[in-house]
Amino acid sequence: MTAELPAPSDLPTLTAFGYGEAQAQALAAARETFPGVLPARVSRVERNGYRLRTEAGEQEAVWPGGRRHKLLDVPVIGDWVGYSVAESPEGAQQALRIEAVLARQNTFIRSVQKGRRTQPQVLAANVDTVFVMTSPEEWDTERLERYVQAVQLSQAQPVILLNKLDLAQGDLLERAQAAGLDAPVLPIAAESGQGLDALRPYLAAGKTVALIGSSGMGKSTLTNRLLGEAAAATGSLSDFSGEGRHTTTWRTLYRLPVSEVSGGALLIDNPGLRDIAVWDEEGAAFWAIEELAAECRFSRCTHGREPGCAVRAAVLRGELDEEMVGAYREAQGDQAGAGNRAERPERPARRGEKRSRRR
Ligand SMILES: Nc1nc2c(ncn2[C@@H]2O[C@H](COP(=O)(O)OP(=O)(O)OP(=O)(O)O)[C@@H](O)[C@H]2O)c(=O)[nH]1
Ligand SMILES: [Mg+2]
Known part of the structure; x- marks a missing residue:
């Protein structure tokens, strides 16, 4: 690849990850400040850095950040970025360096408590749909309302996945669907694959879906099911009986294969959240x-x-x-230095926090 501004048609790998005209324009804008940067999508956020999906494959990258960067411009999972190739002091291995976060289509933000103050945390960017995963044992209409509202505020479409359908008892399913939530409630069983056909409309080629919900709900189980391979670690039931166990540690973006259920969408598997507080x-x-x-x-x-x-x-x-x-x-x-920190187990939201809607 050269430093010429690449056309989307010259970037088949990135196109499969959602690269299109909007990203090409955002790259051109970023190049006014950072000449020659190349486009990539953040496919993993780890303690000490990032993984980027570049046209040449998945590669590790660093984000120099710094104390005075813009708070909401820390690269997050799903972001498109402009990167450069930095020389290591030894001239040996070259690390990619994230120079700019390209203009986002949307951001999925929640509010987190820091001492007595709240602050925003961007959970993901450029997401079309958010699957909020719950289970029969965990069903909580009020909490789901908060999730739905947070997703709507971020201009993504909320869909509730009631997983572990095999464990549903009584009339839970009917009650869940009649709960009046402003989102479809789709009953599934990630483990057996039951009900997954209903996900098809959200999993078209190039669309990005983020999975959120508490630990142990089966987000990674669904990810693996849709991938057709055990790429994401999943927990065993005993793992979730104790306090604050999280199986998934890093946010990861996968490209799903074309299958009966998926047209080749991008799926983000996230660590468990206890709850969400809406940021407005x-x-x-x-x-x-x-x-x-x-x-x-x-x-x-x-x-x-x-x-x-x-x-x-x-x-x-x-x-x-x-x-x-x-x-x-x-x-x-x-x-400062975010992206260089582990995902920590989540604090519960304050009751009734930030319920109003931002326009
Ligand atoms: N009965 C039943 N169990 C399921 C189903 N799907 C997932 N599980 C189980 O739920 C447990 C947790 O699954 P995970 O996929 O690791 O959950 P997770 O949401 O990714 O959890 P974190 O990564 O900690 O956020 C595992 O023991 C799975 O086998 C299902 O459809 N039915
Ligand atoms: Mg997981």
Whole structure:
């Protein structure tokens, strides 16, 4: 591959991973700042770095990040990025370096609690559908409402998968489907493959689906079933009886084979979440801060005491809440080096947190 701007038709592998005109345009825009970067999709987020699906195959990559990057621009699973090939000091192995996160179609954000403050965490980007997986033992209408709302706010389509159909008792299925959730409820059994035909409309070629839900619900079991191979580790029942066991550690994006159920979609298997808290107004304020930050005199402005800070100017004009800027600065500090951290077991959401909708 050369540094010429590649056309989507020259990138058959990436096209299979969803690369199209929108990504080509986003790459062209990124090249104005980072000339010659090549396109790739983040296919795995690990403690010490990333794996990228490049036209030449899957390769490890680093993201230099830094303390003063934009908080919401940390590369996440599903992102399209522009990378360069960095020389190692020994001139030996070359590591890919993520230079830019390409403009996203959407972001799936939730709110996480940090001490007394909440901050946004981007769980995935460029996702068409989110499968929220639950099971008969775990069914909780209120919690599912929060998931549905969070998915809708991120402009993705929510679908509830009621897995382990073989364990359903009484009229659970009827009750689940009558619960009034603003999403289809599809009963399946990932282990036996029962009900998977119903997933077909969401698994068209080039579409991206993210699997979320508590630990032990069968996300990785479904992933393997759809892949036709045991690529993702799954837990045994005893693993889930104890406290906070998580089998899946890293977010991973797989390309599904063309099968009776899948047209070749991209599937993201995630570690278990205990619950989700919807991120809305703070999220909007954070975005506003990041947009203002582009106007700061110094590109590495911390929005503290630097002259020419557009963020502080907006606070002085009364357009931005001082406390929100404080939360933003704190969150930015915490996020430095993200992608270099393990996924931790999740904290439960606060009850009733952030229920309003952002437009
Ligand atoms: N009875 C039954 N058990 C299932 C079914 N699907 C998955 N399981 C079991 O559920 C357990 C957990 O499955 P996993 O796929 O590892 O769950 P997970 O959601 O990926 O869990 P984390 O990676 O920790 O988030 C395993 O013991 C599976 O065998 C099903 O359709 N029926
Ligand atoms: Mg798993």
